[in-house]
Amino acid sequence: MMKGVSFHVTVAILALASSIASAYNPSPLQDFCVAINDIKSGVGSNVTLVNVDKLASLNTLGISLARLDFAPYGLNPPHTHDTELLIVIEGTLLVGFITSNPNNLFTKVLNKGDVFVFPIGLIHFQFNIEETVALAFTGLNIQNPRVTTKANVVFGFVPPINPNVLIKAFQLDKNVVEYHQKAFAPN
Structure with missing residues (x-):
């Protein structure tokens, strides 16, 4: 109680x-x-x-x-x-x-x-x-x-944000950007 x-x-x-x-x-x-x-x-x-x-x-x-x-x-x-x-x-x-x-x-x-x-x-x-x-x-x-969950928006956006934009904006390797775009992509 x-x-x-x-x-x-x-x-x-x-x-x-x-x-x-x-x-x-x-x-x-x-x-x-x-x-x-x-x-x-x-x-x-x-x-x-x-x-x-x-x-x-x-x-x-x-x-x-x-x-x-x-x-x-x-x-x-x-x-x-x-x-x-x-x-x-x-x-x-x-x-x-x-x-x-x-x-x-x-x-x-x-x-x-x-x-x-x-x-x-x-x-x-x-x-x-x-x-x-x-x-x-x-x-x-x-x-x-x-x-608004930030990673979902940035990496899971449909249609996807051009990887070159994310590579430059976040100083990430292309493989890392592609990995995250696949991981956050809608089912």
């Missing part, structure tokens, strides 16, 4: 904090979130989104929630979306974001109970740095979050 109460209190706090942070929903469009269903595959993380499509009472509130499950050393890869408030429930996460003009990397190791805010639109990540699973919840200031 205590775990259920703790979960509901956490969700309520995240919902309140997210709504205070921003009381608008900039886009009425239906957005999407793509997650890996098996934390043992891919990058070792799973995002379970709770948005207006799954919880109708969130309609017009401008908020959504997500549960992030991490396998040992699992990664939620660099991505962008609206403002996010994250709270660690179990485990230890290395989190960070990158600013622009100038480019700065801000990172922090979070333990159980720690909270972190990722500003809107900045590339950010979460990485489980331990041999045990980790769990976090997030509140987002939009009812239908748009997530």
Whole structure:
């Protein structure tokens, strides 16, 4: 019973904090979130989104929630979306974001109970740095979050970006670019 109460209190706090942070929903469009269903595959993380499509009472509130499950050393890869408030429930996460003009990397190791805010639109990540699973919840200031995972966009774009562009932009060998384009290509 205590775990259920703790979960509901956490969700309520995240919902309140997210709504205070921003009381608008900039886009009425239906957005999407793509997650890996098996934390043992891919990058070792799973995002379970709770948005207006799954919880109708969130309609017009401008908020959504997500549960992030991490396998040992699992990664939620660099991505962008609206403002996010994250709270660690179990485990230890290395989190960070990158600013622009100038480019700065801000990172922090979070333990159980720690909270972190990722500003809107900045590339950010979460990485489980331990041999045990980790769990976090997030509140987002939009009812239908748009997530852009950077590697998927750059290397998995259809039609593919000309390899010469990626070779020059990222200073990579042609074989490395071709490998990543095949790895991130849609099925």
